[in-house]
Amino acid sequence: MPKDHSDPIADLRRNTSVPFEQARAMPTSVYTSEDFVEAELKHVFGKDWYCVGRADALSKTGDYVTAELAGQPIVVLRDADHQLRAMSNVCLHRMSTLLQGRGNAKTIVCPYHAWTYNLDGNLRGAPAMSQNDAFCKDHYRLPQVRCEEWLGWVFVCLDPDAEPVAVQLAEVADMIAAYDMTNYSESFYEEHVWDTNWKVLAENFMESYHLPVCHAGTIGGLSKLEDMVCPPGRPAFNYHTILKDESLRIAMAHPTKNDRLKGEERKTTYLLALYPSLMITLTPGYFWYISLHPKGPGQVHIRFGGGMSNDFAEDADISENFTQLKTLLDEVNVEDRGCTEKVFNGLCSDAATPGHLSHLERPNYDFAQYLMGKIAAGLGE
Numbered sequence: 001m002p003k004d005h006s007d008p009i010a011d012l013r014r015n016t017s018v019p020f021e022q023a024r025a026m027p028t029s030v031y032t033s034e035d036f037v038e039a040e041l042k043h044v045f046g047k048d049w050y051c052v053g054r055a056d057a058l059s060k061t062g063d064y065v066t067a068e069l070a071g072q073p074i075v076v077l078r079d080a081d082h083q084l085r086a087m088s089n090v091c092l093h094r095m096s097t098l099l100q101g102r103g104n105a106k107t108i109v110c111p112y113h114a115w116t117y118n119l120d121g122n123l124r125g126a127p128a129m130s131q132n133d134a135f136c137k138d139h140y141r142l143p144q145v146r147c148e149e150w151l152g153w154v155f156v157c158l159d160p161d162a163e164p165v166a167v168q169l170a171e172v173a174d175m176i177a178a179y180d181m182t183n184y185s186e187s188f189y190e191e192h193v194w195d196t197n198w199k200v201l202a203e204n205f206m207e208s209y210h211l212p213v214c215h216a217g218t219i220g221g222l223s224k225l226e227d228m229v230c231p232p233g234r235p236a237f238n239y240h241t242i243l244k245d246e247s248l249r250i251a252m253a254h255p256t257k258n259d260r261l262k263g264e265e266r267k268t269t270y271l272l273a274l275y276p277s278l279m280i281t282l283t284p285g286y287f288w289y290i291s292l293h294p295k296g297p298g299q300v301h302i303r304f305g306g307g308m309s310n311d312f313a314e315d316a317d318i319s320e321n322f323t324q325l326k327t328l329l330d331e332v333n334v335e336d337r338g339c340t341e342k343v344f345n346g347l348c349s350d351a352a353t354p355g356h357l358s359h360l361e362r363p364n365y366d367f368a369q370y371l372m373g374k375i376a377a378g379l380g381e
């Protein structure tokens with residue numbers, strides 16, 4: 001019999017009202033319902049910080065990246081004063097979007113009639129507008145959006161009242177201080193769309209329970225279930241750690257340049273899920289991340305980037321190290337794509353019933369609590 005998906009918020013409320021020791025995976029309706037996506041865009045993505053990538057990718061004046069956050073086109077750029085700035089990416093004439101993707105621009109020229117904006121959002125000029133008496137270019141400025149940099153990450157937020165990133169994530173900064181997350185350089189960045197719900201991919205990242213099986217062809221043998229630690233989550237993030245086998249040399253602390261990490265830390269990987277949708281794998285040798293945004297219930301937009309720790313920058317084999325890293329990540333991604341698209345396919349079926357969670361899925365439980373909390377707060381509960 002087809003399931004009743006009429007009230008996904010009520011389904012999630014029931015699901016999140018049990019203690020972790022009895023918890024099940026989230027109900028299917030929160031993955032498949034259009035109404036639930038609407039609630040997420042309004043109460044989660046419209047209220048919280050969304051990561052558009054690394055600051056070192058926007059290092060030169062005019063470097064920009066665009067995003068569509070909760071339905072709002074936004075551009076983030078490095079302005080003429082070398083400050084990061086976020087603003088509306090919608091022209092103030094007949095409302096075309098302005099810039100696309102990632103790139104560098106001296107000015108922002110609308111692709112429709114060439115109204116042209118400075119990097120601070122002020123209108124610089126507009127062709128053939130001298131006969132409209134009411135038009136004054138000084139009255140036009142692209143609306144500004146909150147933008148913050150934290151440990152090399154660039155975040156934007158549509159809610160003027162959201163707590164600053166550094167306040168929400170202060171505990172993360174302390175926890176991984178010795179990794180010095182600013183000391184990593186992004187050497188690749190891609191955008192993808194996968195056919196799965198954004199939460200399926202987020203949750204896939206939050207648990208390493210799937211590593212031995214889903215990733216049997218790559219890293220599965222290098223990570224043991226007994227070496228995974230999943231502490232309870234915090235209000236703005238969850239995390240878990242795994243030990244990587246020393247044979248994955250690029251994941252280890254640099255033997256001579258890194259004396260910041262001691263003992264087991266030198267081979268410890270942090271998997272950080274910074275709510276709602278920035279997932280960072282931080283190893284002593286390399287990092288990679290995905291920043292997710294829903295595209296309806298059945299698709300996720302993915303920003304995928306990463307690179308090596310700067311400790312490796314002067315090594316003779318840096319380019320081999322990077323090639324090895326990118327090859328590995330691409331192979332791992334193919335496996336994750338297969339698993340997460342299969343999950344979405346399965347949970348759309350009438351037979352889908354959420355099962356109980358392992359102790360290795362503690363972060364998934366905490367993520368569900370976060371989502372329910374944001375939606376309840378948005379509804380004024």
Ligand code: FES
Nearest residue numbers: 091093094110113
């Ligand atoms: S819509 Fe941008 S210049 Fe006309």
Ligand SMILES: [Fe+2]
Nearest residue numbers: 204214215336
């Ligand atoms: Fe995976």
